[in-house]
Amino acid sequence: MNTTLRPKSRRIGTASLVLLFLGITLGLFCLGIWHCFHASRDLHQLKSSIESSLKCPIQQRFAFNAGSLLFGLVRGGCSFFTVPPEVTAGLQAIHGVETSICRWDHPPKTADYHHVIEMVDRAMETRGWERMVTVVDDGILVLVFNSTKNKSPRDQRFCVAVSQGENLILTSVRGDCNPLIALASKSMKDINISF
Amino acid sequence: MKTRFSTFTCITTLVSIFCFSACAENPNPGWIDLGKLPMSVKGKEYVEVNIKNNLISMACKLVEKDEPHVATVLRGLKNIRVNVVGLDDSNRETVENKLRGIREEMEKKGWERVVAVQSKDEDIGVYMKIRGEDAVEGLVVTVLNHNKEAVLVNIEGDIRPEQLATVGQRFHIEPLKKIAPLMEDKQSK
Numbered sequence: 001m002n003t004t005l006r007p008k009s010r011r012i013g014t015a016s017l018v019l020l021f022l023g024i025t026l027g028l029f030c031l032g033i034w035h036c037f038h039a040s041r042d043l044h045q046l047k048s049s050i051e052s053s054l055k056c057p058i059q060q061r062f063a064f065n066a067g068s069l070l071f072g073l074v075r076g077g078c079s080f081f082t083v084p085p086e087v088t089a090g091l092q093a094i095h096g097v098e099t100s101i102c103r104w105d106h107p108p109k110t111a112d113y114h115h116v117i118e119m120v121d122r123a124m125e126t127r128g129w130e131r132m133v134t135v136v137d138d139g140i141l142v143l144v145f146n147s148t149k150n151k152s153p154r155d156q157r158f159c160v161a162v163s164q165g166e167n168l169i170l171t172s173v174r175g176d177c178n179p180l181i182a183l184a185s186k187s188m189k190d191i192n193i194s195f
Numbered sequence: 196m197k198t199r200f201s202t203f204t205c206i207t208t209l210v211s212i213f214c215f216s217a218c219a220e221n222p223n224p225g226w227i228d229l230g231k232l233p234m235s236v237k238g239k240e241y242v243e244v245n246i247k248n249n250l251i252s253m254a255c256k257l258v259e260k261d262e263p264h265v266a267t268v269l270r271g272l273k274n275i276r277v278n279v280v281g282l283d284d285s286n287r288e289t290v291e292n293k294l295r296g297i298r299e300e301m302e303k304k305g306w307e308r309v310v311a312v313q314s315k316d317e318d319i320g321v322y323m324k325i326r327g328e329d330a331v332e333g334l335v336v337t338v339l340n341h342n343k344e345a346v347l348v349n350i351e352g353d354i355r356p357e358q359l360a361t362v363g364q365r366f367h368i369e370p371l372k373k374i375a376p377l378m379e380d381k382q383s384k
Contacts, residue, residue: 113241114231132250134243136234137281146250153253181257 039063039100042127043170046145046161047102049123050168053116058102058168065098089179095155096174107166113141120161129159140164153177223273225324225333225351227301232280232345233289239281240344246275264358271353278347282340290345294337297347298322301335316341330354 039047039060051058075091083091113136121131124145133144140163147157154176162169234241251272259266280290301322302308310321317340324333331354338346 110236113234130245130247132245132247134241136238136241138238138240148249150249150253153257156253177253177257 035067036065037063038065039098039170040065040172042124042129042159043098043100043172045123045127046120046159046170047100047168049120050116050161050163053119054108054111056108057105059105060100060102063098063100066096068095071095071097085183089183092179093177094173094175098172100170102168102170104166104168116141117143124159132158153181223333223351224326225331225349226274227297227306227333227335227349229276229278229297229347229349230293232278232293232347233286235281235283236285237283239283240279241281242277242279244275244277248273251275268354268358271358272350273352274349275351276347276349278345280345282342282344287341291339291341294339294345294347297335298337306333306335 043063047058047060071091071094078088078091117131117134120143124131128148129145130148131143132146133142135142141161142163143161145159147159150156155174156177157172157174159172160170162171232241251269251274255266255269258269280286282290298308298320304324306322306324308320309323310319312319317338319339320335320337322335322337323331326332332351334348334350334354336346336348338344340346
């Protein structure tokens with residue numbers, strides 16, 4: 001009796017394991033796809049702080065999040081072709097990118113940018129970001145933040161916000177600066193800075 | 196016992212207050228408070244760059260293999276701040292007053308003006324905070340182009356003239372080439 005039941009239960013066990021494995025794979029795949037089109041909390045914080053400081057509602061149109069897996073695949077794919085050194089350095093440097101494209105419902109015509117910068121600074125500091133570059137020119141606002149958690153040149157994080165006209169573009173980049181610095185130091189020989 | 200404890204508490208408090216006020220008075224001698232420079236209402240350019248210690252040390256790590264002399268200079272730096280403000284009728288007077296105030300404050304705090312260029316349209320000043328005889332703790336460059344813009348640069352850290360000249364020559368940076376001999380002259384005096 002027992003001898004006839006064993007193979008059947010084994011078959012059921014294997015089938016359920018395969019189903020479980022497929023379920024987990026499908027779940028992870030869906031999670032990956034969902035993650036690909038969602039911005040991180042840092043970008044959300046940046047967006048909401050700009051929105052609240054300017055008191056103008058923003059609608060997110062598109063978000064894209066590419067992690068190290070995708071960049072690893074691209075790097076692997078590029079290794080089969082002859083690619084310019086700038087592109088190779090860029091691909092080696094970038095480990096992850098996320099972008100969120102938003103649109104103002106009613107773009108702000110005038111703004112107290114000092115107030116905006118102060119509010120955004122306060123919000124970003126709570127998430128470990130420090131403002132590095134600010135540019136305001138003819139209605140264009142550019143803010144560049146670097147993470148205070150950046151310890152090694154091999155793991156750097158930067159966050160950029162650009163507001164121009166109706167659009168607000170937020171980007172966060174994670175990567176290794178070494179390949180870019182190597183490329184820059186090669187090119188530096190030809191650069192002449194003067195005033 | 197109680198009296199001893201209260202005396203000890205009083206002394207500790209006084210010492211702490213003294214230390215705190217001494218630190219608060221001069222936390223970074225080479226760093227100046229630029230405050231907020233008013234932007235132009237018409238939306239002329241406003242640029243602010245803040246490079247802090249963590250980024251400088253990262254840059255230092257990156258170049259120390261190939262460019263050890265540049266890494267030596269970077270290692271001494273603590274902070275770099277650059278401000279560019281476009282001027283028009285809405286903010287020209289305020290920015291000019293603010294710059295004048297900063298210059299007066301620096302002179303009061305012992306900064307030395309090493310370069311002064313004044314023409315019809317331009318007013319350039321280079322200030323240094325010198326520590327002892329061998330090093331500069333801070334460098335401030337103020338450029339006021341009355342019709343166009345105001346530029347403020349503040350570099351804080353151990354800046355040695357001979358090192359600046361090396362970097363200036365290595366990267367062909369003309370301002371560094373020009374400032375380095377002036378700083379060397381000032382130090383030799």
